[in-house]
Amino acid sequence: MTTVPLCVNFECDFVLQLVPVESDFTMDQVAEAAAHHSLNRRVKPQPGRTLRVRLQDGESPFDRESTVEQAGFQVMETIEVYYE
Amino acid sequence: MALLNRSDWYDIARDTNWTPKYVTEEELFPKEMSDCFDVPREKWETYDEPYKTSYREYVKVQREKDAGAYSVKAALGRMKFLDSADPGWKSILKLHYGGIALQEYAAGMAEATMARFGRAPGMRNMATFGLLDETRHGQIQLYFPHEYVSKDRQFDWAHKAMHSNDWAAIATRHAFADIMSGRDATSVALMLTFAFETAFTNMQFLGLAADAAEVGDVTFSNLISSIQTDEARHAQIGTPALKILIENGHKEGAQKLVDIAFWRNWRLFSVVTGPSMDYYTPLAKREKSFKEFMIEWIVGQFERNILDIGLDVPWYWDTFLEDLNTTHHGMHLGVWYWRPTVWWDPAAGASPDERDWLEEKYPGWNDTYGKCWDVIIDNIKNGREDLTLPETLPIVCNMNHLPIVGVPGKKWDVRDHYLDYKGRRYHFGSKVDRWVFEQDPDRYAGHQGLIDRFLAGKIQPANLEGALKYMGLQPEDCGKDAHDYAWVWNYNKPDKVAV
Numbered sequence A: 001m002t003t004v005p006l007c008v009n010f011e012c013d014f015v016l017q018l019v020p021v022e023s024d025f026t027m028d029q030v031a032e033a034a035a036h037h038s039l040n041r042r043v044k045p046q047p048g049r050t051l052r053v054r055l056q057d058g059e060s061p062f063d064r065e066s067t068v069e070q071a072g073f074q075v076m077e078t079i080e081v082y083y084e
Numbered sequence B: 001m002a003l004l005n006r007s008d009w010y011d012i013a014r015d016t017n018w019t020p021k022y023v024t025e026e027e028l029f030p031k032e033m034s035d036c037f038d039v040p041r042e043k044w045e046t047y048d049e050p051y052k053t054s055y056r057e058y059v060k061v062q063r064e065k066d067a068g069a070y071s072v073k074a075a076l077g078r079m080k081f082l083d084s085a086d087p088g089w090k091s092i093l094k095l096h097y098g099g100i101a102l103q104e105y106a107a108g109m110a111e112a113t114m115a116r117f118g119r120a121p122g123m124r125n126m127a128t129f130g131l132l133d134e135t136r137h138g139q140i141q142l143y144f145p146h147e148y149v150s151k152d153r154q155f156d157w158a159h160k161a162m163h164s165n166d167w168a169a170i171a172t173r174h175a176f177a178d179i180m181s182g183r184d185a186t187s188v189a190l191m192l193t194f195a196f197e198t199a200f201t202n203m204q205f206l207g208l209a210a211d212a213a214e215v216g217d218v219t220f221s222n223l224i225s226s227i228q229t230d231e232a233r234h235a236q237i238g239t240p241a242l243k244i245l246i247e248n249g250h251k252e253g254a255q256k257l258v259d260i261a262f263w264r265n266w267r268l269f270s271v272v273t274g275p276s277m278d279y280y281t282p283l284a285k286r287e288k289s290f291k292e293f294m295i296e297w298i299v300g301q302f303e304r305n306i307l308d309i310g311l312d313v314p315w316y317w318d319t320f321l322e323d324l325n326t327t328h329h330g331m332h333l334g335v336w337y338w339r340p341t342v343w344w345d346p347a348a349g350a351s352p353d354e355r356d357w358l359e360e361k362y363p364g365w366n367d368t369y370g371k372c373w374d375v376i377i378d379n380i381k382n383g384r385e386d387l388t389l390p391e392t393l394p395i396v397c398n399m400n401h402l403p404i405v406g407v408p409g410k411k412w413d414v415r416d417h418y419l420d421y422k423g424r425r426y427h428f429g430s431k432v433d434r435w436v437f438e439q440d441p442d443r444y445a446g447h448q449g450l451i452d453r454f455l456a457g458k459i460q461p462a463n464l465e466g467a468l469k470y471m472g473l474q475p476e477d478c479g480k481d482a483h484d485y486a487w488v489w490n491y492n493k494p495d496k497v498a499v
């Protein structure tokens, strides 16, 4: 297990942020780690909706269960976290 | 004894070209230091500086300027303006001095490059005065804030900032190294004097002087107007140089240097001058919005200068005009949110009345930037200041070294304009920053931004506390909300509900 720092673009926020995740994190855990730095800070949460993860410009999100390693994220990969 | 008129002797006296005997012309004026375009010497001899002065005249005028600025300071010093000044205004002073005073010395070195290596005698002559100007600007802008240091140690950053690894200092050094210390004399003439001084110093030194006069800070208003009179003179070094380059078939190369310098300065101003004018200056004292000032000074005047001289507007002009509506709002939000990382106390500028003003000047502000401020305001009201402070770092651009920001809220538009180069991924805040990198990748590729340094383990402990230590910020230096959140409580007035 290694730490993978990511460049996170969180929906409706104004800035890209550095978010370190672990290589065995699922996409749900990645979204949660990202949300910690945006939701309730500068972005209002949307209860009942699910956060998904995709690459910047990616057409579809990664499976919620797939891990950082399976997704093949490089160090400082730019990802978008958004409500489905 | 009667003196000759200046025009009778000026041309001969300043013509310091000679034919070297002991070294070659190339050794005397190496291309890397003098002129990357390699325009022949005889072409440079047509250089005609529009503003002519003699040393005697220069000293006389400068002495009067200094006497004026220092005597205003001495006379008003006892009035203790600063004690009663709005905290937002104090922050402008701290930001201004820390960001600019030492860069004036660096500008002096750039003038010295032109004074020694400039190919045209007229350029060398004017730049000698420019060097003296910049020395004055450095001295006076360290002297004025110095008296406040005993009252407020953030003023110590007038001298300290540029020696630190604060992110704002890294950004400023990187930009100015790119247009001043890291360029040959001809490029300096284009990038510093033409692109920076004829366009942007007006903004900081005349726009802000207008606000200063409104606020009642006569000392500062006088000081920076005095500086601007020097800038207006030595800024004219670039225009005749540009003319020669265009005449000798180097329009394209000259255009590129101007485009690079203009963009780099624009981004810096979006974090320094934008928040100062639209958020820190007390609402009742705002002369114009930042965008209005930019349109007047940059679009109105600089655009005309560019076209008159035979260049085109930069290729990204539409992007730039669009940026005037957005970038500095994001920069401001970033500086305020990461306020412990700066040496001034950012004023939020987001009270109900201020929001009305922002919405009027920038239609759509409430639906975008306002959405982020809504959450911040709720948190402060609910006693959750902790949620208004950062727990990680923003990604900074590998060109301008400022946070990568975009439009939040209903028009969410934030992007990483990245580029993979020789196995490393570079992150950029805009396509123009990436374009600058692509013009000469190896010039920029080795530099490590704050995030790169963090990831390389240079910042320990690897958290925000370690980052503050790395930036040289002691707890008393760290920025906090300028008004201690007093503006939030204006939202309790029933007729002003946050939308």
Ligand SMILES: [Fe+2]
Binding pocket: B104, B107, B133, B134, B137, B227, B231
């Ligand atoms: Fe200056």
Ligand SMILES: [Fe+2]
Binding pocket: B107, B134, B197, B231, B234
């Ligand atoms: Fe200058």
